[in-house]
Structure formats: C-alpha cells, structure tokens
Amino acid sequence: MVATPLKLFIANKNYSSWSLRPWVLMRTLAIPFDEQLVPFGAGSQAEVFGSFSPSGKVPCLVDGETVVWDSLAIIEYLAEAHPQAWPADRGARAWARCAAAEMHSGFFNVRNLCSMNCGVRVRIDPWPPALQAEWHRLSALWDEGLARFGGPFLAGSQFTAVDAFFAPLAFRAQTYSPALSARSNDYLARLRALPAMQAWYADALAEPWRHEGHEEEVRAAGTLLQDLRTSAAR
Amino acid sequence: MVATPLKLFIANKNYSSWSLRPWVLMRTLAIPFDEQLVPFGAGSQAEVFGSFSPSGKVPCLVDGETVVWDSLAIIEYLAEAHPQAWPADRGARAWARCAAAEMHSGFFNVRNLCSMNCGVRVRIDPWPPALQAEWHRLSALWDEGLARFGGPFLAGSQFTAVDAFFAPLAFRAQTYSPALSARSNDYLARLRALPAMQAWYADALAEPWRHEGHEEEVRAAGTLLQDLRTSAAR
Numbered sequence: 001m002v003a004t005p006l007k008l009f010i011a012n013k014n015y016s017s018w019s020l021r022p023w024v025l026m027r028t029l030a031i032p033f034d035e036q037l038v039p040f041g042a043g044s045q046a047e048v049f050g051s052f053s054p055s056g057k058v059p060c061l062v063d064g065e066t067v068v069w070d071s072l073a074i075i076e077y078l079a080e081a082h083p084q085a086w087p088a089d090r091g092a093r094a095w096a097r098c099a100a101a102e103m104h105s106g107f108f109n110v111r112n113l114c115s116m117n118c119g120v121r122v123r124i125d126p127w128p129p130a131l132q133a134e135w136h137r138l139s140a141l142w143d144e145g146l147a148r149f150g151g152p153f154l155a156g157s158q159f160t161a162v163d164a165f166f167a168p169l170a171f172r173a174q175t176y177s178p179a180l181s182a183r184s185n186d187y188l189a190r191l192r193a194l195p196a197m198q199a200w201y202a203d204a205l206a207e208p209w210r211h212e213g214h215e216e217e218v219r220a221a222g223t224l225l226q227d228l229r230t231s232a233a234r
Numbered sequence: 235m236v237a238t239p240l241k242l243f244i245a246n247k248n249y250s251s252w253s254l255r256p257w258v259l260m261r262t263l264a265i266p267f268d269e270q271l272v273p274f275g276a277g278s279q280a281e282v283f284g285s286f287s288p289s290g291k292v293p294c295l296v297d298g299e300t301v302v303w304d305s306l307a308i309i310e311y312l313a314e315a316h317p318q319a320w321p322a323d324r325g326a327r328a329w330a331r332c333a334a335a336e337m338h339s340g341f342f343n344v345r346n347l348c349s350m351n352c353g354v355r356v357r358i359d360p361w362p363p364a365l366q367a368e369w370h371r372l373s374a375l376w377d378e379g380l381a382r383f384g385g386p387f388l389a390g391s392q393f394t395a396v397d398a399f400f401a402p403l404a405f406r407a408q409t410y411s412p413a414l415s416a417r418s419n420d421y422l423a424r425l426r427a428l429p430a431m432q433a434w435y436a437d438a439l440a441e442p443w444r445h446e447g448h449e450e451e452v453r454a455a456g457t458l459l460q461d462l463r464t465s466a467a468r
Binding site: 054055065066068069070071072073076077080090091094097098100101102104105106137141144 | 288289299300302303304305306307310311314324325328331332334335336338339340371375378
C-alpha cells in the first residue's frame with residue numbers, strides 16, 4: 001500500500017503570503033508534498049478556490065479525506081506528526097504560538113498597505129503612522145525573540161513555524177523598505193537566504209500571471225521603483 | 235510547595251469577545267484560574283493593558299514566568315496539559331482547528347458591524363450584503379460541523395475549543411438577530427444555556443462601566459431596541 005502524499009493548494013507565489021507559510025515550513029522541514037498551484041483569476045476567490053477549499057481561500061492542505069483549510073491549522077496539523085514544527089522548549093513554544101497567532105489575527109495595515117508582491121520595489125512616502133506603528137511592533141517582537149532565545153531564528157537555533165509565519169514579511173520588507181532595527185533586518189535577510197525562500201522567490205519572479213487586484217494594491221501603496229519579474233506579463 | 239495558579243487577564247465581560255473565548259473554555263473544562271478583570275479605560279489599549287500584555291491586548295494568560303498573550307495560543311497552551319480542549323478524533327480536531335483559526339483571522343464585518351455588547355438588542359436595517367455573507371458563512375460552517383460530527387457541539391458530543399471560539403457569536407446573534415439556519419440558531423441557544431455562558435452574561439449585565447468606543451460601535455450599527463444592563467452607567 002502506497003501512502004497518499006499530502007497535497008498543498010497554493011496561489012501565485014508572487015502574491016500569496018498565506019500560501020508561503022506552510023509551503024516554506026514543509027520545504028524546510030523536508031515534509032514531502034505535492035504542490036498544487038492555482039493562480040488568482042478573474043472571478044472571486046470563492047469561485048477560483050471554492051472547488052477544493054471550503055472557505056474559498058488558500059492555502060489548503062489535503063491529506064486523503066482530511067481537508068485543512070487555514071494556514072495556522074495546517075501548521076498545527078503537521079506539528080502533530082512533526083513536533084519539530086514548534087520549538088521543543090515549552091516556554092519558547094508558547095512564545096512562538098503567541099507571535100504566530102498575533103500575525104494571523106492582526107497587522108491589517110501591513111497586510112493592506114504593504115501587500116506581498118515579491119518582484120517589485122516600492123517607495124512609500126509619506127508613511128502612514130498606523131502602518132509605521134505595526135512595523136515597529138513587528139520589529140520589537142522579532143528583536144525580543146532573537147534576544148530571548150539566542151537566535152539565529154525567532155525561537156532559538158532551529159527554523160520553526162513562527163519563522164514560517166513571518167516569512168512573507170521578509171519579502172514585504174524587501175519590497176517596501178520599512179524602518180526596522182538592524183537586528184530585525186539581519187533576521188529578515190537570514191530568512192530570505194534560506195534555500196526554500198530562494199526557490200519561492202525565483203518561482204515568483206518567473207510567473208507570467210499578473211492579477212489586477214494585487215497590482216492595484218501596489219500602485220495604491222506608493223511609487224513603483226523597480227519590477228524585477230522576468231516573465232512578460234500575460 | 236503550592237503551584238502558582240493560572241491568571242487570566244480579561245477586559246469587560248459586556249464587550250470583550252476575545253476574553254470570553256479562553257474564559258468559557260477554562261470554566262467549562264474546570265481548569266482553575268484567577269480572573270483578573272481590567273476594564274477598558276480612557277487611554278489606548280496599549281496604555282490600559284500594556285503593563286501585563288506585550289501586544290497591549292486581552293486576553294492574556296500568565297502561568298508563573300510564562301506570558302501567553304493571544305487567545306488561540308492560550309488555547310493551544312492549555313491543550314498541551316488538557317488535551318480534551320480539542321476533539322479526540324484527528325479529523326474532527328483538524329476541522330475544529332480550521333474553524334477556530336478562520337474565526338481568529340477573519341469575519342471583519344461581523345467584528346466591526348456587530349461588535350459584542352451582551353446587554354443590548356439592536357435592529358440592523360438594511361443589512362449590508364458583505365455582513366450578511368459573513369453570517370451566512372458562519373451558519374454554513376456551524377451546520378457542517380453539527381451534521382458531520384453529530385452534535386450537540388460543533389465537533390461532536392463534547393464542548394471543545396472550537397465552541398469556545400464561537401461563543402462570542404452566540405451573544406452577538408442575540409444582540410443583532412442575523413438570519414441563520416434553524417440548526418445554527420439552536421446551536422447558539424445551546425451555547426448560551428451553558429452554565430459558564432450564563433455566569434458571563436449575568437456578570438456582563440451587572441457591570442457599571444460604559445466604554446464610549448464600544449457604545450459608539452453599537453450606535454453606528456443600527457437602532458437600539460433594548461438595554462438590559464442592570465447597573466446604572468458610571
């Protein structure tokens with residue numbers, strides 16, 4: 001009997017910050033899976049993703065009969081079989097879950113005004129204070145974790161789910177250049193240097209799709225400085 | 235040696251939907267804790283709650299040296315010592331975590347336009363379509379869980395964290411009367427009948443505090459039909 005492989009449904013690598021989280025964790029922990037990329041389309045997310053995802057959103061993990069349709073729930077589901085997804089120390093694990101859940105439920109200005117678009121570079125001027133305050137909170141959180149657990153990752157020596165939860169911020173910081181502490185910038189550069197992050201980034205730049213809703217978010221955010229995507233738009 | 239009891243910091247029972255989640259779970263599972271109620275004040279949440287909560291938000295669980303500052307992380311923290319916080323069946327547990335995480339990260343219209351205010355009854359007219367769509371999704375989710383796992387709770391015969399995550403919706407539905415399926419309305423009535431929910435509700439009605447920001451949300455939502463709070467405002 002051959003075990004059915006895990007299937008991970010994701011959207012465009014250039015845009016889909018939620019998809020990146022379980023993808024980078026599974027790649028970095030070497031959990032095998034079949035990637036099922038479904039690009040954003042002209043219809044609503046419910047129309048495009050609703051055939052496999054009950055919330056009409058990505059990512060969505062399918063394990064035989066079990067459908068896991070939320071990024072944080074996917075990580076807890078994987079962690080049951082792969083406990084190294086979270087830090088081994090109980091206090092570090094509690095901290096890591098808090099930080100991941102705070103990201104999962106908040107930071108609306110960062111999400112809306114600095115939407116993920118791996119291939120472009122944008123200047124925001126002036127910076128809305130509420131947006132700056134959220135990046136400031138993120139930087140404080142990262143600095144706290146790095147200081148408290150000794151780095152180089154947020155909750156200690158190993159890459160865990162809390163790093164995966166902030167992985168999209170590493171691309172967003174590259175795109176929008178928010179003011180962060182040196183320690184935070186070093187940490188985000190370390191995330192971008194991971195093999196899984198480099199593979200995601202290369203795929204993102206090579207994608208031929210341009211999704212009008214996501215492109216409009218970038219135009220609204222500020223001045224486009226560079227577009228590094230290597231494939232002609234289609 | 236006496237174990238330090240768990241401390242759960244919460245805000246006003248009339249308003250604080252996030253506080254209700256771990257509170258009702260701990261009460262219903264008979265996990266002992268000291269309740270530390272800090273009412274919303276004139277300052278920002280960071281000013282009022284920042285002395286004990288690193289995100290400046292409630293709820294916040296303190297277990298000796300360990301501070302757990304997010305509602306979903308609190309539940310995972312408790313579940314490590316009390317596995318009955320989630321359903322015992324793996325598939326039901328995956329479903330429950332997805333539903334709880336979907337609530338944790340979404341339903342912005344319900345949160346903003348139907349903010350929790352246990353003591354009042356409000357008529358919304360007309361209903362914004364985006365708000366109706368979110369209540370429709372909630373009702374579909376509840377109906378799915380009740381049908382699939384056999385009730386009377388969302389993931390089966392026991393009250394678990396996923397019920398705790400939707401507990402604030404039971405009070406919101408009582409306040410705003412959204413259109414829901416009969417099965418969903420029965421489920422929410424069952425939640426409101428739990429001893430822990432009745433205790434929370436009685437405390438909420440008796441609170442003397444009125445917080446202007448939360449009262450304004452209710453005035454913006456619709457027409458006030460009833461105010462059942464029993465203590466004069468102060």
